[in-house]
Amino acid sequence: xxxxxxxxxxxxxxxxxxxxxxxxxxxxxxxxxxxxxxxxxxxxxxxxxxxxxxxxxxxxxxxxxxxxxxxxxxxxxxxxxxxxxxxxxxxxxxxxxxxxxxxxxxxxxxxxxxxxxxxxxxxxxxxxxxxxxxxxxxxxxxxxxxxxxxxxxxxxxxxxxxxxxxxxxxxxxxxxxxxxxxxxxxxxxxxxxxxxxxxxxxxxxxxxxxxxxxxxxxxxxxxxxxxxxxxxxxxxxxxxxxxxxxxxxxxxxxxxxxxxxxxxxxxxxxxxxxxxxxxxxxxxxxxxx
Numbered sequence: 001x002x003x004x005x006x007x008x009x010x011x012x013x014x015x016x017x018x019x020x021x022x023x024x025x026x027x028x029x030x031x032x033x034x035x036x037x038x039x040x041x042x043x044x045x046x047x048x049x050x051x052x053x054x055x056x057x058x059x060x061x062x063x064x065x066x067x068x069x070x071x072x073x074x075x076x077x078x079x080x081x082x083x084x085x086x087x088x089x090x091x092x093x094x095x096x097x098x099x100x101x102x103x104x105x106x107x108x109x110x111x112x113x114x115x116x117x118x119x120x121x122x123x124x125x126x127x128x129x130x131x132x133x134x135x136x137x138x139x140x141x142x143x144x145x146x147x148x149x150x151x152x153x154x155x156x157x158x159x160x161x162x163x164x165x166x167x168x169x170x171x172x173x174x175x176x177x178x179x180x181x182x183x184x185x186x187x188x189x190x191x192x193x194x195x196x197x198x199x200x201x202x203x204x205x206x207x208x209x210x211x212x213x214x215x216x217x218x219x220x221x222x223x224x225x226x227x228x229x230x231x232x233x234x235x236x237x238x239x240x241x242x243x244x245x246x247x248x249x250x251x252x253x254x255x256x257x258x259x260x261x262x263x264x265x266x267x268x269x270x271x272x273x274x275x276x277x278x279x280x281x282x283x284x285x286x287x288x289x
Contacts, residue, residue, distance in 0.1 A: 067253040075253040076260055085242070085261055092223060092238030093265070095151060099158025100219050104212070106159065107166040112196050114167075115174050124167060132164035136222045140229055154226055161222040162215040169211025173204025213274050217266070224262055 050069050057068040067075075079085035110127075113120030136157045143153035177200055185199040201208065227240025237244075239258055246254035 064250060064252055067256060071253045072256040072260065075251070076257040079254065079257050079261075085239075085257070088238045088242040088258075089261055089265065090238075092227065092240070095154050095238065096158065096219055096223050098151070099155040099223070100162055100216065102155065103159040103162025103215060103219070104166060107163050107170060107211075107215075110163075110167050111170040111174060112193070114171055115196060115200060124171065128164050128168055131160070132168070134160075136161040136218070137225050137229075140226050154223065157222055157226050158219050161218040165218060166211040166215040169207050169214065170204065173207025173211075174200050176207065177203040209274065209278060213270065216269060216274070220262075220266055220269075 054069045057066045060066055063071065076085070110120070110124050114124040115121075139157050139160055140153065143156040147153045147156060181199065181203060185195055190199055223238070224240040224243075227237040228244045239262055243255050243258040246252075246258065
């Protein structure tokens with residue numbers, strides 16, 4: 001078999017066509033730049049909703065059934081001037097923080113046990129399967145029987161509304177941590193609480209924040225619903241009792257004002273509190289888009 005001779009090839013240099021130094025991009029119009037902002041689009045949706053509300057209320061022309069947005073706004077201003085709405089909102093938020101804090105603490109204890117031991121995992125799965133489908137408001141009669149006509153009854157149902165969704169979300173986040181990261185933590189000597197705090201929680205933070213937001217929403221809805229019954233029983237309460245009392249007295253504009261405050265508090269907590277927390281953690285660290 002004869003060898004094939006290899007002859008050296010001269011180096012050839014190919015030059016590309018001269019490209020333009022800058023690519024001309026047509027400037028966007030002012031309206032286009034504004035439309036790209038999420039805040040403006042959301043504001044347009046809210047404005048359209050309020051305009052539709054005002055139009056329907058004026059067509060119906062029945063203040064008892066549906067007051068106009070202007071009437072609701074006047075009732076809202078009067079409620080803040082008199083101090084009644086801020087006081088009711090303060091009562092509700094105080095109860096919410098107590099129940100939410102206890103529920104979060106219990107959820108982290110259960111999920112830590114579930115990660116550390118097989119017995120803890122079986123315990124969490126069993127309790128979640130049994131109690132998570134149970135509506136928190138359904139436990140209010142038992143809570144009133146066990147804890148009486150006090151804040152303990154509302155805190156109990158709030159803990160129930162927060163505990164199970166947060167536990168499921170946190171456990172899902174812990175289980176999604178890559179095995180290589182787990183082994184790296186073990187190699188560095190992380191065990192027990194240090195393993196959970198220094199490795200699992202930072203890695204599972206997106207799921208944990210999602211569970212915190214879901215638990216907050218469940219707790220806020222449960223509190224308003226529970227206060228309707230609790231306030232009617234004890235003669236006092238927060239925003240739920242304010243709505244219930246004005247509904248009985250046929251002040252529909254004040255009912256809508258109370259609902260407006262409930263919605264406003266939910267938006268502030270979701271956008272400012274959780275939104276800021278996400279920007280400072282998971283988005284800044286690149287674990288979430």
